[in-house]
Amino acid sequence: MMRLNSDEMARRVAQDIPDGAYVNLGIGMPTSVANHVSDDRLVIYHSENGILGVGPAPAPDQVDPDLINAGKQYVTLLQGGCYFDNAESFAMMRGGHLDIAVLGAFQVSERGDLANWATNDDTFPPAVGGAMDLAVGAKQLFVLMRHTTKAGEPKILNQCHYPLTGAGVVKRIYTDLAVIDVTEEGLRVRELYGDNTLADVQALTEARLLPPL
Numbered sequence: 001m002m003r004l005n006s007d008e009m010a011r012r013v014a015q016d017i018p019d020g021a022y023v024n025l026g027i028g029m030p031t032s033v034a035n036h037v038s039d040d041r042l043v044i045y046h047s048e049n050g051i052l053g054v055g056p057a058p059a060p061d062q063v064d065p066d067l068i069n070a071g072k073q074y075v076t077l078l079q080g081g082c083y084f085d086n087a088e089s090f091a092m093m094r095g096g097h098l099d100i101a102v103l104g105a106f107q108v109s110e111r112g113d114l115a116n117w118a119t120n121d122d123t124f125p126p127a128v129g130g131a132m133d134l135a136v137g138a139k140q141l142f143v144l145m146r147h148t149t150k151a152g153e154p155k156i157l158n159q160c161h162y163p164l165t166g167a168g169v170v171k172r173i174y175t176d177l178a179v180i181d182v183t184e185e186g187l188r189v190r191e192l193y194g195d196n197t198l199a200d201v202q203a204l205t206e207a208r209l210l211p212p213l
Contacts, residue, residue, distance in 0.1 A: 003177060006032065010030070020043075023098065024101045026070075029144050035056045048086075052082050064076075093133045103141065105143045107156075107157055108157070110156075111167075116131055136169060141171050142172045143172070148204050155175075176193075183210075186210050187208065
């Protein structure tokens with residue numbers, strides 16, 4: 001079975017972000033999506049700690065220690081980018097000004113419910129942070145995550161077991177096996193990677209998957 005690595009997964013998400021979109025990238029794998037912006041597209045990336053115009057990760061000899069994203073990773077600032085305080089940043093998130101938010105997840109349900117935080121002390125992240133604001137405020141929510149846990153258990157479920165970040169908020173799921181859309185009919189596979197089959201992916205998914213159109 002073909003599984004994309006994290007860099008390939010981020011590149012796949014970047015392919016679906018349109019020119020001129022305002023996008024927030026969540027902590028973890030989603031932050032690397034900014035490294036794969038096509039040169040023929042202008043995508044304006046937002047970081048919830050107060051940056052608009054986040055660019056790719058800097059080269060090791062070009063790191064600015066004062067310029068980090070919400071995940072405490074070093075970033076660059078594109079020409080025309082700007083900084084602002086948290087209140088203004090969250091007003092952007094809550095006010096419907098972001099076209100797309102790309103978040104990681106522990107679990108996604110067949111209805112598009114999102115669970116990307118937990119209440120036990122051993123799980124990262126330990127609190128919901130700004131994810132709840134992004135989940136309800138962004139015009140579209142994409143999830144970028146591994147298809148299964150490290151133990152091989154499904155992460156796409158009939159119903160989430162972790163506390164919800166948002167109910168019915170996920171539009172599309174990008175995993176290392178496939179791209180899946182959340183539709184009114186249910187979860188529909190949009191793309192299978194390599195020689196992966198619907199049966200292969202279904203075997204690692206609790207929720208029922210509909211075939212590509």
